[in-house]
Amino acid sequence: MSPSRPARTGSTARTGSTAGAGSTAGAGSTAGAGSTAGRLAARAAGGALRVFLVLAALFWLLPTLGLLISSFVSPTDLNKGGWWQVLTAPSRLTAANYERLLANDTITGSLLNTVAIAVPATLLVLTLGAFAGYAFAWLEFPGRDWLFLVVVGLLVVPVQVALIPVSELFGSIGLFETTAGVVLFHTAFGLPFAVFLLRNFFAEIPRELLEAARLDGAGELRLFARVVLPLGAPAIASLGIFQFLWVWNDMLVALVFADSANPPVTVALQQQVRQFGNNIDVLAPGAFLSMVVPLVVFFAFQRQFVTGVMAGAIK
Numbered sequence: 001m002s003p004s005r006p007a008r009t010g011s012t013a014r015t016g017s018t019a020g021a022g023s024t025a026g027a028g029s030t031a032g033a034g035s036t037a038g039r040l041a042a043r044a045a046g047g048a049l050r051v052f053l054v055l056a057a058l059f060w061l062l063p064t065l066g067l068l069i070s071s072f073v074s075p076t077d078l079n080k081g082g083w084w085q086v087l088t089a090p091s092r093l094t095a096a097n098y099e100r101l102l103a104n105d106t107i108t109g110s111l112l113n114t115v116a117i118a119v120p121a122t123l124l125v126l127t128l129g130a131f132a133g134y135a136f137a138w139l140e141f142p143g144r145d146w147l148f149l150v151v152v153g154l155l156v157v158p159v160q161v162a163l164i165p166v167s168e169l170f171g172s173i174g175l176f177e178t179t180a181g182v183v184l185f186h187t188a189f190g191l192p193f194a195v196f197l198l199r200n201f202f203a204e205i206p207r208e209l210l211e212a213a214r215l216d217g218a219g220e221l222r223l224f225a226r227v228v229l230p231l232g233a234p235a236i237a238s239l240g241i242f243q244f245l246w247v248w249n250d251m252l253v254a255l256v257f258a259d260s261a262n263p264p265v266t267v268a269l270q271q272q273v274r275q276f277g278n279n280i281d282v283l284a285p286g287a288f289l290s291m292v293v294p295l296v297v298f299f300a301f302q303r304q305f306v307t308g309v310m311a312g313a314i315k
Contacts, residue, residue, distance in 0.1 A: 071285040097281045107286045110268035118247040121186035125243050129194025137202040154192040177259045186247045201235040237301045245294050265290045
């Protein structure tokens with residue numbers, strides 16, 4: 001009887017090990033099937049999301065595509081139907097509209113005038129905002145925090161509130177209906193946001209890095225140019241894109257302060273609509289050209305813009 005007991009024990013162990021191995025294999029196969037199903041579901045969801053984003057982007061770009069095609073269609077063909085008729089008859093596309101546009105001194109002059117306004121207004125905001133942001137972030141002077149609160153408070157001041165008093169001020173000093181007046185107005189209203197943004201970005205620079213540069217003999221100006229500006233380049237590029245787009249697409253300030261004889265492109269196109277309601281052969285290419293410049297600026301600095309946004313999100 002005693003020899004048979006170990007035999008039963010061994011068989012029981014073998015049975016248990018076999019059952020355990022079977023259950024482990026079953027659990028593993030179930031987990032593998034579950035992980036495979038999860039991966040397939042994740043890929044399907046990702047693919048559906050990509051399709052949705054592509055369709056949303058195409059829907060968003062549809063008016064721009066329509067404007068582009070309309071700028072290459074003659075007014076006669078546009079009157080017969082919409083711009084989509086060109087998709088079945090590409091031979092109707094023509095560059096005559098752009099030839100008329102280049103022959104229109106009002107539109108071409110307004111494009112140059114818009115560049116003369118947008119570029120200085122952007123550079124002034126970037127330069128003054130960077131200096132002020134560094135001062136508020138790292139320089140000690142009396143009333144620094146109170147002055148920064150005043151700058152933050154200026155962010156909520158709407159442009160419409162300042163139109164009448166600034167018009168009277170510019171009229172008294174001879175800046176009304178001048179390019180310099182429009183540039184100064186855009187600079188003044190762009191500075192509060194620029195100072196607020198760059199001050200917060202510069203304040204995240206490690207103090208040890210600045211102290212090490214000071215120990216090496218760097219003055220404040222050299223420290224600002226060699227250390228702070230390179231580290232703040234993404235934020236400065238993002239700010240420059242926002243400021244340029246805001247000034248380029250502005251119509252209210254240009255309508256009030258710009259020279260009526262040589263207005264920016266937004267006002268010039270508005271005048272064309274008012275005077276010649278069917279002048280689509282000039283309006284379509286002019287409007288598209290006014291859109292191309294901001295798009296070129298955005299895509300040229302897209303990497304710096306994304307870097308600045310991500311840096312601000314991480315911080």
